[in-house]
Amino acid sequence: MTNYTNYEVEDFLHDDFFINWVLKGADEHNAFWNDWLLNNPDKKSVVENARRIVSSITVQPLDTTLSDTEVDELVGYIKNQLQHKPQNDNVVALKFNFSKYLKVAAILLAFILVGVLFVKTRQAGGPQLQQQLPGKPGSEYFSIINTSTDSKLIRMSDGSLAVLKPGSGIKYLKSFTKAREVFLDGEAFFEVHKNPAIPFQVHSSNMVVRVLGTSFTVKSQKDKQEFKVIVNTGKVLVYKAKKATDSSSDNQNSVTLIPNQQVTYQLKFKKETLPVPLILSKEIAQKEFTFDNTPFSVIVEKINRVYGVHIEYDKALLGNISLNASLSDRPLDEKVKLICKAVNASCEFIDGRIVISAQNK
Known part of the structure; x- marks a missing residue:
């Protein structure tokens, strides 16, 4: 069994056993973590912070709940993204704010x-x-x-x-x-x-x-x-x-x-x-990049306008899908990947372009 004594928030976010406990809450997981916290009370705040980050992920496509397979896929996605750079899975009601906790958080x-x-x-x-x-x-x-x-x-x-x-x-x-x-x-x-x-x-x-x-x-x-x-x-x-x-x-x-x-x-x-705060300053970005029941096309256009890029996607297929998302503290490529994850699409950075492709459900 892994020695979690020296784990910090970032380390827990890399750990499959911990993520499965938060997302699935199996009895055997509960028994282990409850016992471990009793023996390591100084780690309670660290564990709670990590739990809050992971548990803030909720996916609500057409008001359905996640299957075990989808949870496993989401766990794999989180781990994969953290291995490459700190990212948050926070779209279609994904509100996954890493900025307070990750020492290596991407800075815009x-x-x-x-x-x-x-x-x-x-x-x-x-x-x-x-x-x-x-x-x-x-x-x-x-x-x-x-x-x-x-x-x-x-x-x-x-x-x-x-x-x-x-x-x-x-x-x-x-x-x-x-x-x-x-x-x-x-x-x-x-x-x-x-x-x-x-x-x-x-x-x-x-x-x-x-x-x-x-x-x-x-x-x-x-x-x-x-x-x-x-x-x-x-x-x-x-x-x-x-x-x-x-x-x-x-x-x-x-x-x-x-x-x-x-x-x-x-x-x-x-x-x-400056007399007026900038759009990418923290106080303005929090408002500009928090979306509530917003069409995919509107979110893409906001990203295009603010960052000066052009994202290619099938507007007829994806444009009218509504999302809830909090993206204010995420860099450009993470914003794109997260909204793609929400609509079951993939994105590629090809020859200086950003291309979004819809995948089969």
Whole structure:
């Protein structure tokens, strides 16, 4: 039998025996866990938190209940998703909030870099932008130019996503084991996994944005010599890239931002508080991405509009299915996977596109 003494919430969410106990409540499971809790009273709050997360999953397709087979499938799904990245199964009345409990919870990192090359490359094409992408040369980097008229979805080695806008270019390390370094010209939307040991850094216009766990927007306009960062959630550090001859300290050339703040750099930093909270800030996202009896098509359109992507699906087949869902704290790819799970569909990230396919019931 597994030794659960050192288990935390995340560990219980990986454990089949624990999940089956919460979802099925078999007598033999109850006997074990009741006895274990009596002998480990200090773990009561941890177990209760884990139980609350798992038991908050309810699926109500056409007012039917889950069969044993469906429960087993759901358990497998939860385990599979947690092995790859923290996710929550919370659609068709799925309300599965991992954000409070998972140490490795995915952090929504959203930012937009709008540079002069965004305009130039529409005329000059990919090769010219390729030559102008910053960063170190060599085979350790991927370089991608989006010469199409649609956004291109890019998945990096740590599972982080980038939505690269038309006419934009990105260069990033093939492996993020030692550093997570991205160079960008143009416009992109990012979702980055939290990893305090290896900060995620974005380089543009001689400026650096260092992620401390957050979502944010970056706008770099070289023609106006202006660089702007707007924070949705969490915290970011913004600083001017040092030259070899620059011996000044980081504190003199940096600024830290919290939610609903922005900084503009034109020769010096100008820090401001935004008058209206951003749509991806916690207080607004909670409302915008909580759905009650909402058609699948409406949810998809909301995701498309907020994230600037285009999701392909059979609207006639799936569009009118109504869902209850709480998706406010989930990154883009998890949102898509969760609504697909609810309607018995699958999703693929193919050649920069998101494609949803209905499956047989």
